[in-house]
Amino acid sequence: MQLTGFRGFSERIGRRVAAGVEDFGYGALLLGESVFWLVLGRWWQQPVPIQAMVREMMEIGVLAIPVLSILAFANGAMMAMQGIYTLRDFGAEAQVITGLATAVTREFGVLIAGIVVAGRSGSAIAARIGTMQMAQEVDALRVMGVAPVRYLVSPVLVAFLVMMPVLTVLADAMAVLGGGAICFMDLHISLGTYLDRVWSALVPGDIWQGLIKSLVFGVLITLVATGNGFIAKGGAEGLGRATTRSVVLCISAIVVADMIFTFFLIL
Amino acid sequence: MTAMTTAEAETGDVVIEVENLVTSYGAHKVLDDVSLKVRKGEIMVIMGGSGSGKSTLLRYLLGLHRPTSGVVRLFGRDINRLSGRQWTELRKKMGVAFQGGALFNSMTVGENVCMPLREHTRLDRNTMRIMSRMKLEVVNLAGFENLMPSQLSGGMLKRAALARALVMDPGLLFFDEPSAGLDPVVAAELDDLILRIRDAMQVSIVVVTHELESAFKIADRITVLDKGKILMTGTMDEVRNSDIPRIRNLLTRTSEEQPVDADDYLRRLTGSTD
Numbered sequence: 422m423q424l425t426g427f428r429g430f431s432e433r434i435g436r437r438v439a440a441g442v443e444d445f446g447y448g449a450l451l452l453g454e455s456v457f458w459l460v461l462g463r464w465w466q467q468p469v470p471i472q473a474m475v476r477e478m479m480e481i482g483v484l485a486i487p488v489l490s491i492l493a494f495a496n497g498a499m500m501a502m503q504g505i506y507t508l509r510d511f512g513a514e515a516q517v518i519t520g521l522a523t524a525v526t527r528e529f530g531v532l533i534a535g536i537v538v539a540g541r542s543g544s545a546i547a548a549r550i551g552t553m554q555m556a557q558e559v560d561a562l563r564v565m566g567v568a569p570v571r572y573l574v575s576p577v578l579v580a581f582l583v584m585m586p587v588l589t590v591l592a593d594a595m596a597v598l599g600g601g602a603i604c605f606m607d608l609h610i611s612l613g614t615y616l617d618r619v620w621s622a623l624v625p626g627d628i629w630q631g632l633i634k635s636l637v638f639g640v641l642i643t644l645v646a647t648g649n650g651f652i653a654k655g656g657a658e659g660l661g662r663a664t665t666r667s668v669v670l671c672i673s674a675i676v677v678a679d680m681i682f683t684f685f686l687i688l
Numbered sequence: 689m690t691a692m693t694t695a696e697a698e699t700g701d702v703v704i705e706v707e708n709l710v711t712s713y714g715a716h717k718v719l720d721d722v723s724l725k726v727r728k729g730e731i732m733v734i735m736g737g738s739g740s741g742k743s744t745l746l747r748y749l750l751g752l753h754r755p756t757s758g759v760v761r762l763f764g765r766d767i768n769r770l771s772g773r774q775w776t777e778l779r780k781k782m783g784v785a786f787q788g789g790a791l792f793n794s795m796t797v798g799e800n801v802c803m804p805l806r807e808h809t810r811l812d813r814n815t816m817r818i819m820s821r822m823k824l825e826v827v828n829l830a831g832f833e834n835l836m837p838s839q840l841s842g843g844m845l846k847r848a849a850l851a852r853a854l855v856m857d858p859g860l861l862f863f864d865e866p867s868a869g870l871d872p873v874v875a876a877e878l879d880d881l882i883l884r885i886r887d888a889m890q891v892s893i894v895v896v897t898h899e900l901e902s903a904f905k906i907a908d909r910i911t912v913l914d915k916g917k918i919l920m921t922g923t924m925d926e927v928r929n930s931d932i933p934r935i936r937n938l939l940t941r942t943s944e945e946q947p948v949d950a951d952d953y954l955r956r957l958t959g960s961t962d
Contacts, residue, residue, distance in 0.1 A: 465773070553792075556788055556790055557788060558792055558793070560747075560750070560786065561786055561790040561791075563750075563752060564751075564779060566775070566780055566804075566807065
């Protein structure tokens with residue numbers, strides 16, 4: 422029965438909230454179980470397959486390098502252009518370097534890395550696990566006495582925890598270079614001078630902030646993508662829905678988590 | 689029948705024992721008070737039309753879900769009271785061939801067959817390869833080990849899945865819809881294969897199917913499920929000679945005419961609730 426009016430509206434909100442809480446709990450369970458296998462798997466004689474970890478690192482990390490480099494470079498260049506434009510009114514164009522260096526390392530490097538990886542791997546992982554779920558491959562693992570989480574989630578978690586910081590550092594570097602290119606063209610600051618100024622503007626805390634966030638993003642993408650894969654049902658259409666949902670949720674989770682983190686780290 | 693089953697339980701000859709299994713989805717009971725025994729070395733066919741609950745029953749036998757109530761015992765152990773490790777040990781003794789094969793698409797056929805060995809034994813690579821080749825020989829897929837699952841036909845996929853299910857030499861084998869989606873000749877070959885495997889390996893086999901012909905060919909005993917309830921369990925002849933109307937319908941492939949209630953029909957069309 423379809424409820425209309427206020428009652429229907431409030432009921433829908435209630436259901437959504439309940440579903441949200443359920444998803445959250447499911448994510449926590451996934452995380453707990455995959456960490457469990459990583460820590461105790463070897464002792465239980467059921468180790469997380471190293472081959473799968475390496476494969477995931479390739480997929481998630483190494484193959485993302487070209488597109489991430491281009492996007493980070495472009496983003497750095499844009500920030501430099503906007504910064505120079507804004508600061509020109511005050512005659513303080515050269516201050517753009519300080520702003521760029523901190524903004525990139527604290528915020529934008531990791532955010533771009535997160536969004537690129539969420540878009541690439543968030544969809545791919547959800548689609549892969551969703552397909553396996555529908556083809557009963559996940560059941561096949563289970564009846565074989567292989568915990569699906571150990572086989573499908575733990576390697577992904579490890580790959581994200583290793584690759585996200587690496588990609589973040591790469592994105593930081595490329596964005597800084599992008600900014601440097603604009604500074605060179607527009608302000609005629611040589612790359613050497615530019616890099617010196619970037620370096621002196623940064624404190625270790627800036628880089629750490631980005632790196633810590635990258636780990637959090639990695640965990641979030643792992644849980645959202647694998648979780649959406651496991652609950653996928655309903656044929657090709659359902660798979661499409663699961664994939665879309667995975668990417669949208671991954672990116673939303675990243676941005677919201679970023680905001681919360683920044684709030685606590687800065688204030 | 690009751691006297692015989694008690695005797696079997698005492699001799700420990702029962703491999704699967706289901707007692708009063710009830711599973712529900714909301715208020716709807718998918719399986720309603722199902723009780724079943726499978727003896728050592730027998731082929732039990734669980735038969736029923738679509739929506740009869742036979743696939744659901746299989747999932748509960750495999751321990752993929754927890755029942756609402758009732759007990760499932762495999763090799764004498766209540767599967768819902770096992771620890772994770774005990775379950776893993778028990779699962780080494782059972783093999784499952786899923787309907788579509790459920791081979792892992794990212795691995796070759798040979799790697800698929802080796803997978804349980806890799807997970808549960810410490811055999812060296814060569815031994816594993818030889819063992820997987822042996823099982824592929826059994827299912828007539830020798831020489832296909834380096835192909836990917838996507839390169840196999842439907843019948844071959846099912847046979848490869850069977851090889852994977854057999855690789856640990858299980859005492860209990862489950863086969864979901866062996867003949868679904870296959871042409872009659874290939875389906876018949878698969879039936880022969882199931883019989884051959886039972887004779888060669890002394891394994892108990894549970895086959896879920898809706899195909900009458902296949903069921904009568906391979907079954908030692910048949911359980912007929914309908915709307916989540918067991919209509920009867922018996923030998924081929926007992927099922928053939930049954931006078932339960934639903935079973936007669938299944939055997940003679942006659943549809944069941946639902947009586948039409950005019951008032952109800954109108955109510956359904958107009959969607960009014962009063």
